[in-house]
Amino acid sequence: MKEKPTLNKKGERKMKSVEEQVKNVIHKILEDEKSxxxxxxxxxxxxxxxxxxxxxxxxxxxxxxxxxITRWRHPNAKDVRATLKAFTKR
Incomplete structure (x- = not known):
């Protein structure tokens, strides 16, 4: 039988999800090797x-x-900046 995951606080779980989003956009930056x-x-x-x-x-x-990354030009740059900016304001 699978054990149900134990959760601390809802806020911590939500924060992990947001951190995952941030790390995903950081991966997008790293994928642009030509820049x-x-x-x-x-x-x-x-x-x-x-x-x-x-x-x-x-x-x-x-x-x-x-x-x-202020001078970074990429199709996803605007979304990447918005995600990072929103995360830093939390």
């Missing part, structure tokens, strides 16, 4: 580090990422 040497030069390292973070540390790292 690594131009508009994403510093953001790449911040993104790689962010994938191993959570909670308040991830929020701070997202601020660094946002500041370093």
């Amino acid at each position: 690594y040497k131009t508009s994403l030069n510093w953001a790449v390292n911040y993104c790689r580090h962010a994938l191993s973070l959570s909670g308040e540390e991830l929020k701070v790292q997202c601020l660094y990422i946002l500041n370093n």
Whole structure:
């Protein structure tokens, strides 16, 4: 029989879901390898580090990422920025 997962607080579970969304958009940034040497030069390292973070540390790292993708042009750039910005304001 499968055990039901134990949940702490609803807020924590929701936060994990939001963090998953943030990490998904960070993966989108990392997928744009052709921009690594131009508009994403510093953001790449911040993104790689962010994938191993959570909670308040991830929020701070997202601020660094946002500041370093201002000149990034990509079809998903607007959505990526909006997701990161919304996460940092929580």
